[in-house]
Amino acid sequence: MSGNTYVKVLPKHGYVELEAFAGGDLSVVNSARVSFSKRSVGYTLSDSKLLRFLMRERHGTPFEHNHMRFRCRTPIFVFWDWKRHRIASYNVESARYVQMRPDYYIPEFARGQVGKPGDYKFVQLPDFQTKWLQSSLDEFCRDGISRYHYAVNIGIAKEQARLFLPMNFFVEFIFSVNARSLMNFLSLRNDSNAIYEIQEYAKALEGLWGRVMPDTAKAFIENGRVAP
Amino acid sequence: MSGNTYVKVLPKHGYVELEAFAGGDLSVVNSARVSFSKRSVGYTLSDSKLLRFLMRERHGTPFEHNHMRFRCRTPIFVFWDWKRHRIASYNVESARYVQMRPDYYIPEFARGQVGKPGDYKFVQLPDFQTKWLQSSLDEFCRDGISRYHYAVNIGIAKEQARLFLPMNFFVEFIFSVNARSLMNFLSLRNDSNAIYEIQEYAKALEGLWGRVMPDTAKAFIENGRVAP
Amino acid sequence: MSGNTYVKVLPKHGYVELEAFAGGDLSVVNSARVSFSKRSVGYTLSDSKLLRFLMRERHGTPFEHNHMRFRCRTPIFVFWDWKRHRIASYNVESARYVQMRPDYYIPEFARGQVGKPGDYKFVQLPDFQTKWLQSSLDEFCRDGISRYHYAVNIGIAKEQARLFLPMNFFVEFIFSVNARSLMNFLSLRNDSNAIYEIQEYAKALEGLWGRVMPDTAKAFIENGRVAP
Amino acid sequence: MSGNTYVKVLPKHGYVELEAFAGGDLSVVNSARVSFSKRSVGYTLSDSKLLRFLMRERHGTPFEHNHMRFRCRTPIFVFWDWKRHRIASYNVESARYVQMRPDYYIPEFARGQVGKPGDYKFVQLPDFQTKWLQSSLDEFCRDGISRYHYAVNIGIAKEQARLFLPMNFFVEFIFSVNARSLMNFLSLRNDSNAIYEIQEYAKALEGLWGRVMPDTAKAFIENGRVAP
Numbered sequence: 077m078s079g080n081t082y083v084k085v086l087p088k089h090g091y092v093e094l095e096a097f098a099g100g101d102l103s104v105v106n107s108a109r110v111s112f113s114k115r116s117v118g119y120t121l122s123d124s125k126l127l128r129f130l131m132r133e134r135h136g137t138p139f140e141h142n143h144m145r146f147r148c149r150t151p152i153f154v155f156w157d158w159k160r161h162r163i164a165s166y167n168v169e170s171a172r173y174v175q176m177r178p179d180y181y182i183p184e185f186a187r188g189q190v191g192k193p194g195d196y197k198f199v200q201l202p203d204f205q206t207k208w209l210q211s212s213l214d215e216f217c218r219d220g221i222s223r224y225h226y227a228v229n230i231g232i233a234k235e236q237a238r239l240f241l242p243m244n245f246f247v248e249f250i251f252s253v254n255a256r257s258l259m260n261f262l263s264l265r266n267d268s269n270a271i272y273e274i275q276e277y278a279k280a281l282e283g284l285w286g287r288v289m290p291d292t293a294k295a296f297i298e299n300g301r302v303a304p
Numbered sequence: 305m306s307g308n309t310y311v312k313v314l315p316k317h318g319y320v321e322l323e324a325f326a327g328g329d330l331s332v333v334n335s336a337r338v339s340f341s342k343r344s345v346g347y348t349l350s351d352s353k354l355l356r357f358l359m360r361e362r363h364g365t366p367f368e369h370n371h372m373r374f375r376c377r378t379p380i381f382v383f384w385d386w387k388r389h390r391i392a393s394y395n396v397e398s399a400r401y402v403q404m405r406p407d408y409y410i411p412e413f414a415r416g417q418v419g420k421p422g423d424y425k426f427v428q429l430p431d432f433q434t435k436w437l438q439s440s441l442d443e444f445c446r447d448g449i450s451r452y453h454y455a456v457n458i459g460i461a462k463e464q465a466r467l468f469l470p471m472n473f474f475v476e477f478i479f480s481v482n483a484r485s486l487m488n489f490l491s492l493r494n495d496s497n498a499i500y501e502i503q504e505y506a507k508a509l510e511g512l513w514g515r516v517m518p519d520t521a522k523a524f525i526e527n528g529r530v531a532p
Numbered sequence: 533m534s535g536n537t538y539v540k541v542l543p544k545h546g547y548v549e550l551e552a553f554a555g556g557d558l559s560v561v562n563s564a565r566v567s568f569s570k571r572s573v574g575y576t577l578s579d580s581k582l583l584r585f586l587m588r589e590r591h592g593t594p595f596e597h598n599h600m601r602f603r604c605r606t607p608i609f610v611f612w613d614w615k616r617h618r619i620a621s622y623n624v625e626s627a628r629y630v631q632m633r634p635d636y637y638i639p640e641f642a643r644g645q646v647g648k649p650g651d652y653k654f655v656q657l658p659d660f661q662t663k664w665l666q667s668s669l670d671e672f673c674r675d676g677i678s679r680y681h682y683a684v685n686i687g688i689a690k691e692q693a694r695l696f697l698p699m700n701f702f703v704e705f706i707f708s709v710n711a712r713s714l715m716n717f718l719s720l721r722n723d724s725n726a727i728y729e730i731q732e733y734a735k736a737l738e739g740l741w742g743r744v745m746p747d748t749a750k751a752f753i754e755n756g757r758v759a760p
Numbered sequence: 761m762s763g764n765t766y767v768k769v770l771p772k773h774g775y776v777e778l779e780a781f782a783g784g785d786l787s788v789v790n791s792a793r794v795s796f797s798k799r800s801v802g803y804t805l806s807d808s809k810l811l812r813f814l815m816r817e818r819h820g821t822p823f824e825h826n827h828m829r830f831r832c833r834t835p836i837f838v839f840w841d842w843k844r845h846r847i848a849s850y851n852v853e854s855a856r857y858v859q860m861r862p863d864y865y866i867p868e869f870a871r872g873q874v875g876k877p878g879d880y881k882f883v884q885l886p887d888f889q890t891k892w893l894q895s896s897l898d899e900f901c902r903d904g905i906s907r908y909h910y911a912v913n914i915g916i917a918k919e920q921a922r923l924f925l926p927m928n929f930f931v932e933f934i935f936s937v938n939a940r941s942l943m944n945f946l947s948l949r950n951d952s953n954a955i956y957e958i959q960e961y962a963k964a965l966e967g968l969w970g971r972v973m974p975d976t977a978k979a980f981i982e983n984g985r986v987a988p
Contacts, residue, residue: 096782096783096787096825096826097782098780098781098827098829099780099827099829103780107851107934108851110831110851110852110853110932110933110934111851111853111854111857111858112853112854112858137850138851140849140936141780141849141851141934141936142780142827142829142936143783143827143936145782145783145787145825145826147794165821165824165938166821167791167792167794167795167822167825168794168795169794169796170796173796174796248797249794250790250791250794250825252824252825252826252827252938254849254936
């Protein structure tokens with residue numbers, strides 16, 4: 077990995093960091109080539125063609141022999157959706173064991189929902205709604221924090237006290253995944269139908285992944301962002 | 305399935321319902337016996353012995369050829385832990401698509417946390433803490449609901465408005481699982497180290513499962529509740 | 533399940549049998565509808581439309597809340613490919629524990645392979661090759677069987693003796709799967725690029741599945757046999 | 761990775777090679793510590809204690825945030841068992857696409873099977889059986905190879921011709937796995953109940969893994985080789 081592996085996401089506390097990586101574009105084609113008992117040593121033009129063939133024909137397994145480990149910090153509601161992805165490994169900050177940091181997320185804009193289930197569009201709402209949402213949510217969270225601290229102070233278990241912390245509080249977690257599963261994640265979450273905030277994280281993941289598997293990421297885009 | 309397949313859990317809104325089932329104790333031993341090209345037609349004493357052998361020696365695969373589909377309603381924080389279990393299928397009520405019902409969970413007792421990480425004990429706290437927790441949480445949730453409704457009324461998308469609903473609100477979901485994965489769930493969640501509320505759900509699941517796979521459930525208990 | 537649940541596949545010893553089933557078309561739409569806290573009791577035209585929407589938009593999870601358990605008997609080389617499918621449960625006859633039955637598969641036609649990797653076509657070869665293949669394979673298998681029996685007779689462990697039984701011998705196994713994973717299997721194996729013999733099994737599976745989830749099977753075909 | 765990452769296994773053609781690795785002992789404890797929002801930079805004695813606690817109490821997820829990619833060559837019957845392990849990634853040499861190398865495995869000793877299902881012991885048999893097994897298997901394989909070549913020469917597809925190659929022929933594959941899944945593999949396959957040949961491969965895997973995650977491997981052994 078060269079260059080910066082840390083990307084800030086959302087205002088203030090959110091981020092994604094690529095902590096470890098193995099594999100790469102070459103691992104994809106060499107895993108496919110084991111079918112023919114062959115192996116490349118450098119990544120050539122014919123490797124690039126093979127990789128596009130695998131992507132297009134949805135031969136998915138060669139894209140599994142690699143590994144990315146990310147450390148992330150997201151609002152709770154973002155991780156709520158994120159961990160629906162089962163072909164991945166997770167460890168997450170526990171509100172049972174640690175006192176939560178008083179860090180929460182305030183959206184930059186209120187948005188409205190138009191259309192019907194399965195075909196929603198989200199539009200930015202005028203200043204009135206945005207201002208109200210921001211101040212009301214801030215007020216609600218501050219109130220929650222003070223109730224949280226009071227609860228902890230009178231000896232209530234953290235696992236009960238945390239009920240005062242809404243789902244826009246930040247949580248930290250480790251996320252390990254291979255490129256095949258990550259492409260499935262990106263096809264669903266770096267997509268205009270996904271919740272705005274998880275889209276922002278998906279973009280960050282996609283950018284970091286593109287640095288370590290550049291030709292795979294390019295072929296994924298060329299293929300219409302359909303996971304193999 | 306005979307008898308009632310619906311169990312209330314926690315005060316008011318929580319429940320677990322067994323909606324569908326396939327397999328049974330006989331499917332366990334017949335799946336194991338395919339190794340020997342044999343098959344039983346009725347469940348006999350020698351089947352019961354074989355099942356105990358499989359459980360004890362941790363031959364897990366024969367316990368996978370069955371299926372339970374549950375409909376559940378739990379506080380959000382319970383499902384937060386629940387869906388960490390990846391060898392299962394889930395569909396969940398979406399706070400993006402529907403307006404959430406104003407149903408939330410108030411604990412019957414405040415509890416304190418003694419000991420250290422990995423070895424916590426939870427003890428019931430006196431009336432003072434319990435009363436405070438109940439009334440403060442109730443107040444906080446009512447405040448959240450009225451902000452939630454106001455947000456929806458001024459056109460804010462439900463996915464943003466829901467940030468006013470804390471993690472003790474109820475959510476409904478479908479959970480499909482096989483007995484092997486369920487035993488792993490039960491060994492961790494119907495356990496005194498688990499959060500009290502998820503223990504209650506795990507007990508309900510265990511009871512319903514025990515009606516459809518009675519000898520497997522019995523052998524699981526005899527085996528010290530270690531999943532094969 | 534109504535009607536026959538047993539289908540013969542390939543000459544002589546092969547078959548697929550649907551032993552157990554849970555779920556159905558209705559379980560698909562009701563699992564999706566939990567997002568909206570709704571539930572159907574009978575399967576209507578609007579359910580059928582919703583199911584097609586889920587299939588087309590690749591909302592895959594609602595197709596997981598069902599279960600098929602098949603008992604199958606296939607040549608070893610067919611199961612070799614079959615068990616590459618990881619989202620399924622398997623138990624298989626063990627050549628370690630039982631003496632294998634002297635049942636093997638002789639292809640009805642020799643086939644030639646034209647084209648190049650990733651784009652092969654298979655063509656039926658003339659009588660000469662077919663006759664030679666059949667008699668040579670028969671001879672080879674008979675020789676293998678007599679060596680196998682001799683090995684067992686002089687006390688050699690079955691796990692070593694089986695090395696005399698080539699991959700066209702039949703093996704029996706239990707296969708449990710849900711419709712989402714089965715559709716992925718069918719899209720790859722009931723496909724002209726797959727090995728002829730596994731295509732035959734995939735057709736049998738697809739036929740049996742179509743009896744218990746008819747509208748899902750229909751929508752799968754209409755959708756170009758792309759798994760959601 | 762320092763030192764040799766290639767280990768020969770079985771006579772002649774078998775091997776295991778560790779091609780890529782990410783993670784390490786430190787990734788285990790840092791993944792666990794995210795629960796407490798903490799992170800170590802060097803691996804200390806308290807890390808070692810935490811790792812043993814996680815192993816003993818079967819907190820398995822922190823052992824998933826790492827990656828080993830192995831290239832292996834084994835007899836077909838070894839991979840037959842190997843790929844039953846579903847929490848791993850595989851790509852394998854295809855007897856459809858390439859002409860198989862004429863490399864096969866001859867056991868160094870014939871073995872006998874004493875005891876009953878679930879409790880077999882395997883004993884080395886006298887010279888007579890060993891000599892017979894070796895020469896009979898060699899003869900059978902040579903016969904198979906010449907039929908295989910003849911079949912290919914008269915234009916029969918490789919996928920049919922391979923039926924003349926018994927399950928002691930060697931096959932090459934890529935195997936990617938994390939430590940949690942690998943420990944499960946090792947607990948079952950580096951065990952006296954497993955087939956001798958897969959035990960030999962499991963030992964080689966365990967040795968290579970122990971070089972990159974030494975304290976995890978040590979704790980696994982101290983814990984009686986029970987996977988967390």
